[in-house]
Amino acid sequence: MPPLSRRRLMKYAATLAAAAPFRVIAQTGAAPDPTLLAAVRDHLGYSVGFRRKFGTGIYSAPGRAIPPSLAAMTVRSITHRLAQSSDMRRTCALLHWRGSDGRLHGWLLDGTGVIASGASAGPYESLSFLLNALRVDARTATRAPIKRGSPRPPPPVFAAPTDPRAHFARARDTLLPGAIAAALAERSGRLLILPARDTGSAPYAALPLGDAMLADRWSTVILPDIETLADPQRTFDTRLDPRNALVVGNPDLSTDPAYEWSDLPGAAEEAQAFAKVFGLPPTRLLTGKAVTRERVLAGIDNYGEASIVYLATHGLANSVNPMDGSFVALANGHLYGRDLRTPRFQAWAAWHPLVILSACQTALGKTFDGGTYGVARGWISAGAGQVVASLWNVSDTATQLLMLHFAEHAFLKRQPPEEALRLAQLDARSTFANDPAAWASFTLFGAPSAAG
Incomplete structure (x- = not known):
């Protein structure tokens, strides 16, 4: 499916405004969370930047030049799309964004709007702590390629296995902050994840949710951009031979x-x-x-x-x-x-x-x-x-x-x-x-x- 253009997105979102009002607006008369709108504006810019990088090799995103009205329309488009998808199977979206405060913000949305949100306790850098706990580099060193002419590295030293549950709990609290983890533990279905930084590279399946893991309740899709989340025509045809x-x-x-x-x-x-x-x-x-x-x-x-x-x-x-x-x-x-x-x-x-x-x-x-x-x-x-x-x-x-x-x-x-x-x-x-x-x-x- 070709990328959703800015003009097409604005036209599409405008037609949805009356039919798919954002739940917070309908219930309280308030505008959508301004922090969420800032995140959506940035993600619209990231999408442009990634397309430019694929075509030219240079990453350049327009940033806040994107009008706030487009961000509000995009939120309405997302909730409408999630409502349509949930007719077949419950579908939620997790939107990540690293704000100007350095923290990782998250919003969990379904077809009615935002159902949970939160932010990491401190500035977000990466998930390296979890990969270190899993020892993925040390345990698979024997499969890594060796540059010709270089000395072969010594066999890896395997320490006694450790219980990674505390590290997965830390990752859960970072990636599913606030009430998001609890909301996911009460539901099941398909989770569409719009990442920030390296959060798209997390082992979501193994994150703990109460007495289960996320894979016990949710299948996951890591989205390449916010347009894939907002446009109902951006789907994958499963008729595979x-x-x-x-x-x-x-x-x-x-x-x-x-x-x-x-x-x-x-x-x-x-x-x-x-x-x-x-x-x-x-x-x-x-x-x-x-x-x-x-x-x-x-x-x-x-x-x-x-x-x-x-x-x-x-x-x-x-x-x-x-x-x-x-x-x-x-x-x-x-x-x-x-x-x-x-x-x-x-x-x-x-x-x-x-x-x-x-x-x-x-x-x-x-x-x-x-x-x-x-x-x-x-x-x-x-x-x-x-x-x-x-x-x-x-x-x-x-x-x-x-x-x-x-x-x-x-x-x-x-x-x-x-x-x-x-x-x-x-x-x-x-x-x-x-x-x-x-x-x-x-x-x-x-x-x-x-x-x-």
Whole structure:
């Protein structure tokens, strides 16, 4: 779906003003929270900035030049869209914003308006404390690439396991501040998250909600911009045919001139199992030396209605230069973020595939106030409808299990991808019950499914 233009958004929101009044206005006669309006204005600017960065490589957001009236109309559009979505399944939105006070502000909205809000106790910087507690870097160091010519690092020292519950509780209080966590604990459904800074890279599935976790109650979608939240036409078509997929597994990276890579037997088994279950033609399964950059790009272009692009390989994120330095690893040349800028996938203007990046670090990148810019956002900007991406260096074994469960729920049981990922996480949790770094390691980025 093409980006919602400012003129189109203003026209659309104006038509909703009478039909979908904001609940606070209706009940109290007061205007919407001015802090919320400031957050919405900033998010409208972030959306423009991310589009400019994808097109030019330069991030520039208009900031407060956006009129306050557009922010108020956008809030009405959001509540109306949530009301429409909840006709099929309860849908709420969580809007994050780092204010001028440095704190992370949050608003939980449904089809009636704001139902809970709050702000972090102190200035917000990042979620690094949670990743450190999970030891995702130390435990997956054996999978990280090594630059050729560099000495091999010593084996990681594994400390005794610690209970990460206190750190997840801290993350919950930061990401779901005020009454938001309690409101989510009383409800269930689908949660659309508009991030700020790195909050889109949080393992939301494992956040505690009372005596449960968020994945027990909610499927989640990380939104690329506020337009995806405000425009009801920005949805993902779930009519996916896995027989038209392009599936890549465990490319032969032995000749990579820059890095030495570990083998990924689980990724090969993952790809082969997918092909076997869904009767994939041999030409649409690429493994080993066949996984070249040229064949992958040609395969995506030539499959016409290939609604699934499934890449089970290594990945590397660059937090300084995400488009030129981030890539998914392929034989004889990697697929960089910058490769998505070229007008290759012409058919994506009409259909928007599901891209599954079963690789390390694919949800990461450079952090801006409006969210993270990296490989996952690049695929969305190129025309993908949804992207399943990883939050850190993931385990080969755990990823294989999680992705096979995801394929079962999404393509055999025909669940929307966000619900399929939630169910797959719960399935994987039964195997890795005390290890959220294994079962909560992926997220879904893009537009909410039409049949949510």
